[in-house]
Amino acid sequence: MIPPPKLRLLDVTVTFRARHGALVPAIDRLSLDVADREIVSIVGPSGCGKSTLLRLVAGLVRPSSGEIRLDGHVVAEPGADRGMVFQSYTLFPWLTVQGNVEFGPRLRGMPDRHCRDVASRFIEIVGLAGFERAYPKELSGGMMQRVAIARALANDPEVLLMDEPFGALDAQTRVFMQELLLDIWEKTPKTILFVTHDIDEALFLGDRVYVMTARPGRLRDEVVLALPRPRTLEIETSEAFLAAKRRVLAMVREEAQRTTPEPSRLRA
Amino acid sequence: MSLARTGGAIARRRRGPLSEVLRPQEAIPRRTYLRILTTSAAALIAAWCVLTYGRLVAPLFLPSPTAVLATGVAMAQDGTLLQNAQASLLVIVTGWALAVLAGVPVGVLMGSFKAVEALIEPVIDFVRYLPVSALIPLLILYIGIGPAEKIAVIFIGTFFQLVLLVADVAAHVPHEQLDVAYTLGASRSQVIRRVLLPATLPGVMDTLRITMGWAWTYLVVAELVSADRGLGFMILDSMRGLFTDRIFVGLAVIGGLGLCFDLVFKWLHRVLLPWSPKA
Ligand SMILES: Nc1ncnc2c1ncn2[C@@H]1O[C@H](COP(=O)(O)OP(=O)(O)OP(=O)(O)O)[C@@H](O)[C@H]1O
Ligand SMILES: [Mg+2]
Numbered sequence: 001m002i003p004p005p006k007l008r009l010l011d012v013t014v015t016f017r018a019r020h021g022a023l024v025p026a027i028d029r030l031s032l033d034v035a036d037r038e039i040v041s042i043v044g045p046s047g048c049g050k051s052t053l054l055r056l057v058a059g060l061v062r063p064s065s066g067e068i069r070l071d072g073h074v075v076a077e078p079g080a081d082r083g084m085v086f087q088s089y090t091l092f093p094w095l096t097v098q099g100n101v102e103f104g105p106r107l108r109g110m111p112d113r114h115c116r117d118v119a120s121r122f123i124e125i126v127g128l129a130g131f132e133r134a135y136p137k138e139l140s141g142g143m144m145q146r147v148a149i150a151r152a153l154a155n156d157p158e159v160l161l162m163d164e165p166f167g168a169l170d171a172q173t174r175v176f177m178q179e180l181l182l183d184i185w186e187k188t189p190k191t192i193l194f195v196t197h198d199i200d201e202a203l204f205l206g207d208r209v210y211v212m213t214a215r216p217g218r219l220r221d222e223v224v225l226a227l228p229r230p231r232t233l234e235i236e237t238s239e240a241f242l243a244a245k246r247r248v249l250a251m252v253r254e255e256a257q258r259t260t261p262e263p264s265r266l267r268a
Numbered sequence: 269m270s271l272a273r274t275g276g277a278i279a280r281r282r283r284g285p286l287s288e289v290l291r292p293q294e295a296i297p298r299r300t301y302l303r304i305l306t307t308s309a310a311a312l313i314a315a316w317c318v319l320t321y322g323r324l325v326a327p328l329f330l331p332s333p334t335a336v337l338a339t340g341v342a343m344a345q346d347g348t349l350l351q352n353a354q355a356s357l358l359v360i361v362t363g364w365a366l367a368v369l370a371g372v373p374v375g376v377l378m379g380s381f382k383a384v385e386a387l388i389e390p391v392i393d394f395v396r397y398l399p400v401s402a403l404i405p406l407l408i409l410y411i412g413i414g415p416a417e418k419i420a421v422i423f424i425g426t427f428f429q430l431v432l433l434v435a436d437v438a439a440h441v442p443h444e445q446l447d448v449a450y451t452l453g454a455s456r457s458q459v460i461r462r463v464l465l466p467a468t469l470p471g472v473m474d475t476l477r478i479t480m481g482w483a484w485t486y487l488v489v490a491e492l493v494s495a496d497r498g499l500g501f502m503i504l505d506s507m508r509g510l511f512t513d514r515i516f517v518g519l520a521v522i523g524g525l526g527l528c529f530d531l532v533f534k535w536l537h538r539v540l541l542p543w544s545p546k547a
Contacts, residue, residue, distance in 0.1 A: 055447075060450065078450035084447075086447070088444055090442070090448040092466070093543050094466045094543045094544075103452055107454050135543040152451075155452050155453065161451075
């Protein structure tokens with residue numbers, strides 16, 4: 001028997017109203033099922049609606065039509081069960097690293113002791129031990145993003161929505177964070193939607209890679225990755241990985257060309 | 269971000285000292301800053317000395333530094349200075365504080381809720397362009413010429429500007445900071461108390477400093493129109509007797525007090541909001 005999906009997007013359309021009144025379709029009749037504890041990577045050209053898709057699941061954007069269900073219940077508003085790491089820097093500048101990471105537990109009125117323990121655990125995990133009392137203005141961009149990740153994880157959501165979370169990190173830290181994320185996932189499995197521009201990252205992390213079309217975004221195709229877990233960097237040279245990469249790359253290229261004119265035409 | 273900035277300094281080509289100092293938005297050494305600052309102040313005083321001791325300007329128009337200093341000491345000793353400064357300070361602090369107590373909450377509401385904005389914008393946009401000085405006759409008619417009238421002048425002059433400035437601060441709190449709080453499970457009231465309000469603090473602090481500066485203008489205007497004490501009155505009274513040196517003492521005290529307030533606000537900003545990018 002197939003288990004019911006953890007998360008189900010059914011025929012979701014999102015239309016924004018631009019300032020001059022024109023309707024801008026961002027997502028067009030998109031359907032997606034995500035199983036419990038599955039990691040789905042989402043790739044697609046810039047502006048195709050990836051962030052909007054995550055915001056839909058978070059409950060921050062309402063679909064114009066269609067519906068989103070989590071465990072069978074319609075998602076109507078944001079909640080602590082769906083944590084999000086945003087594409088831009090969203091730390092609270094008035095709180096220290098510690099204060100930011102324990103923000104969620106504190107909201108729920110957890111005792112001080114518990115908050116502190118949870119915070120120091122996740123600060124340690126993202127490699128920022130010793131920076132507990134630093135304010136965001138004293139951190140580099142990559143460090144801030146790691147705090148944002150720790151903040152989302154410390155709240156222990158069932159679904160983790162990650163919007164290019166490692167985009168600001170250098171290559172080494174990025175690989176380190178990818179392995180870390182998988183490590184955390186092995187220990188406390190969560191359902192993860194992971195948006196990225198980096199195809200290697202999408203393939204390394206995901207059970208499936210979901211390729212979106214150019215705006216308005218819908219499903220172009222999905223590539224299921226039958227790669228063993230726990231994953232190690234060696235799989236990036238495996239035949240299965242490379243074959244999947246070729247497929248995804250070809251689709252992404254094609255979609256990207258639909259948004260940007262070909263270079264030859266630009267010159268003319 | 270700050271890390272990247274200092275890193276860039278190393279690779280930079282060596283240029284002349286002037287070009288080193290005149291790089292947009294770049295920090296300069298504290299010693300260089302102080303040197304420029306003292307040079308500027310010294311030049312101003314030197315010009316004053318040349319004009320007065322060199323008898324290029326009559327003392328009636330510009331008294332010499334020593335004359336102003338002597339008059340200042342005398343006025344401090346006979347109590348005029350203290351009495352007038354006290355009167356002015358009482359009025360300005362009361363009027364300004366009332367405007368802050370009323371204006372900050374209204375401003376935050378106006379900047380955060382479109383409905384509140386629509387509700388009060390017509391009133392505020394209208395009153396804001398009325399110079400307070402135009403309202404003084406009306407206020408005298410209503411309240412009389414005592415301290416209460418001056419407090420009202422400062423309140424009205426400050427309140428409306430303050431509301432608009434604070435509303436702007438609140439409206440510019442990054443929306444994603446509110447969003448992230450919602451996804452961490454915050455309720456609407458938690459988002460307001462724990463995210464929106466703290467996020468506005470640096471901007472509100474700046475607004476307090478700026479409006480305090482304006483409050484001095486309104487105070488002096490009010491005191492010039494009608495008063496029997498206060499620094500503005502003191503200046504007007506000195507003019508009637510052609511005591512230019514006393515006018516200058518009055519100006520120096522107003523400027524000095526204004527400077528003190530400014531420094532106190534900057535200090536408070538550093539101490540109370542150490543996390544603010546400006547601290
Ligand atoms: N609040 C909004 N109002 C109007 N249009 C919007 C709004 N938010 C997004 N859009 C539009 O919807 C489309 C999708 O935006 P979205 O941010 O989801 O793209 P994205 O795939 O995340 O892009 P990127 O890869 O550059 O982050 C864009 O064309 C954008 O202009
Ligand atoms: Mg995006």
